[in-house]
Amino acid sequence: xxxxxxxxxxxxxxxxxxxxxxxxxxxxxxxxxxxxxxxxxxxxxxxxxxxxxxxxxxxxxxxxxxxxxxxxxxxxxxxxxxxxxxxxxxxxxxxxxxxxxxxxxxxxxxxxxxxxxxxxxxxxxxxxxxxxxxxxxxxxxxxxxxxxxxxxxxxxxxxxxxxxxxxxxxxxxxxxxxxxxxxxxxxxxxxxxxxxxxxxxxxxxxxxxxxxxxxxxxxxxxxxxxxxxxxxxxxxxxxxxxxxxxxxxxxxxxxxxxxxxxxxxxxxxxxxxxxxxxxxxxxxxxxxxxxxxxxxxxxxxxxxxxxxxxxxxxxxxxxxxxxxxxxxxxxxxxxxxxxxxxxxxxxxxxxxxxxxxxxxxxxxxxxxxxxxxxxxxxxxxxxxxxxxxxx
Numbered sequence: 335x336x337x338x339x340x341x342x343x344x345x346x347x348x349x350x351x352x353x354x355x356x357x358x359x360x361x362x363x364x365x366x367x368x369x370x371x372x373x374x375x376x377x378x379x380x381x382x383x384x385x386x387x388x389x390x391x392x393x394x395x396x397x398x399x400x401x402x403x404x405x406x407x408x409x410x411x412x413x414x415x416x417x418x419x420x421x422x423x424x425x426x427x428x429x430x431x432x433x434x435x436x437x438x439x440x441x442x443x444x445x446x447x448x449x450x451x452x453x454x455x456x457x458x459x460x461x462x463x464x465x466x467x468x469x470x471x472x473x474x475x476x477x478x479x480x481x482x483x484x485x486x487x488x489x490x491x492x493x494x495x496x497x498x499x500x501x502x503x504x505x506x507x508x509x510x511x512x513x514x515x516x517x518x519x520x521x522x523x524x525x526x527x528x529x530x531x532x533x534x535x536x537x538x539x540x541x542x543x544x545x546x547x548x549x550x551x552x553x554x555x556x557x558x559x560x561x562x563x564x565x566x567x568x569x570x571x572x573x574x575x576x577x578x579x580x581x582x583x584x585x586x587x588x589x590x591x592x593x594x595x596x597x598x599x600x601x602x603x604x605x606x607x608x609x610x611x612x613x614x615x616x617x618x619x620x621x622x623x624x625x626x627x628x629x630x631x632x633x634x635x636x637x638x639x640x641x642x643x644x645x646x647x648x649x650x651x652x653x654x655x656x657x658x659x660x661x662x663x664x665x666x667x668x669x670x671x672x673x674x675x676x677x678x679x680x681x682x683x684x685x686x687x688x689x690x691x692x693x694x695x696x697x698x699x700x701x702x703x704x705x706x707x708x709x710x711x712x713x714x715x716x717x718x719x720x721x722x723x724x725x
Contacts (some may be wrong), residue, residue, distance in 0.1 A: 336699050337366045339427040341415065343374030343399070343435030348384040350430040350453055351394040353688035356391065366695065368394040370418060370530060372411050372435040383602045388511070393551035400664030404434060404465055411438035419446055426451055429473060430507075432621075432642075436483075437469040444476045453507055453691065455480035457621070464544070466621075467642070479698065481691055484645040484680050485506070504690040505682025508622055509629050512607065513685035522608035530612075535615040536562050536666070541573040543621050545637060545657075552579060553635070554657040556588045560722045561663050562617070563594035565670060569609060571601045617618070617662070617667050624652045630690070631677045633669050635662060651675035651705060 337359065344511070351369065358367040371393035384391070397414040399407055409414055411434060418531075419427070419442060426449045429436045441449050452473050458466050470595045474480060474491060482488050483506040491501050524534070538559065545551050546594050562568050572580075577597075580586045610616060610626055615633035618624065627634035628650030635655045646652035655661045681689075 335365050336364060336695075337368065337422065337424045339370050339418065339422065340366050340422045341370040341372065341427055341429050341435060341439040343372030344409070345384065345600075346620075347430045347433060347435065348388065348390070349622070350507045351512045352384075352388040352390055353507055354428070354691060356597060357412065357688040357692045359499045361692070361696070364699075365692075368424075370395045370415065370423065370439075371397065372415070372439070373398040373400060374411070374433060374435045375408065380470045386682070387603050388515075389437055389546040406437045410679075411435055412442045415439045416442040416446065419443060419448055422702070424448060424677070426478075428453060429477075430454060431459070431527075432466040432470040434465070436521070436602045437472045440473045440476045449478040449501075450476055451479040451481065451695075452477035454483055455502070456482045456489075456491040458487075458490045458556040459642040461640050464476060464542075465513075467478045469631075479694075481507075481694075483682075483687075484643075486644055487602065490652055502691075502694050503682065504623055505684060506629075506680070507687040507691070508625055510685050510688050511625055512629055514612075515604065516607065517609035519604040519611070520628045522604045524605040524608050525612060528598075530567065530569070530609075532612045533614050535567040535569055535613060536565075536570055537609050537616045538562075538570040539573075539616070539618045539623055540570075540576060540621050540637065542619040542638070546579055547571065547582070549659060553585065554659070555725075556586050558637070558659055558662055560592060560596055562586045562666055565594055565663075566594075566614060568595045569598065569719075570595060570600045571606065571609075597639035597649065610705065615666065624650070625683075627651055629679060629683055631675065633665075633673075633675045637662075645680045647679050 339354055340351050342348055355367055358365040373396060395418050399410040427439060427443045428451045429439050430453045443450050455474050455477060459472055461467055478500060480491060480501050481504045484500060488501055488503055492498060540546055545555060559568055580590060610632060611630050613632055615635060616623060616627050617635045617637055619637050621643050624634055624636055624646040628646045632651060634652040636652055637655060637657055639656050641654060653665060
């Protein structure tokens, strides 16, 4: 039995873990997948609700690391994950995406000589000021198996000197979750609850420190949302840290007191997908949202200088606009005048990524078992030869 630790800790991870977990469970005589929740996101709406909605069982291990600085959080995850790895002795750990849990678990496993597989490998924004970029790069260096979502991710890894035999183009596992649960998301009543009309509102999601922890940039965002709200309602499910930053300073009253900007708590997966699918457009700084809007064919304006997912621009519906008010309002006006984005989707964004990963894992461990068997037989033969030689 092959024991795998699936390690996740933040909201985007659970969307990637769920389809792989259920695909592995189809082979109970081969795989024993155990879920490790680091507790990086510990708020119910940020994590527990995803287990409930995706039908995932209670995590086999919950590390409860909570919040803290990057160093504090990463260190706590490493310490607690190491304890689990030492006690469970897994054949491999599997990590997802680019959060602190991803890098911390990869480091802890590598120190123990436990193989690491990284799902969503090779993405690069080429901006080391982003904590996520550091997490991605470190995890990819340490991983034995790198499962990528697109061709440009493969090229990034090859340019960095990664052996091509370690790279596997499997597609986007988030789309597995999106495609599977889309019919259920369609049943959401969130539009009725918020009194919204189809394609007559803008959905906003912002969480990156460079945007929401920077007072100058947060002020620009307030101006952007105010301008957008003059055109149509703006729905802003607000990250707890962003809410705290807005509440701490009266100058953001343009957002907090604007009746056409609807602030909500973080939403469950089904409600959020329903809002995305029916939005006029989405403004975001989230990589996952860039991917989901591309699959759904919904215009996306990314409020960043760069993106680690350029395929959502070349093959999707995404546009980089940074915090450029003029550019953003121009795009809003364009889409309000029936401007439609391309409906093209990247290769392998088809809902079958988990199947590909599990097939590759089966082949990998089957080949490994054969090699170990051959090595054992060779060793036995050598012993016989040596014994005969002594005689």
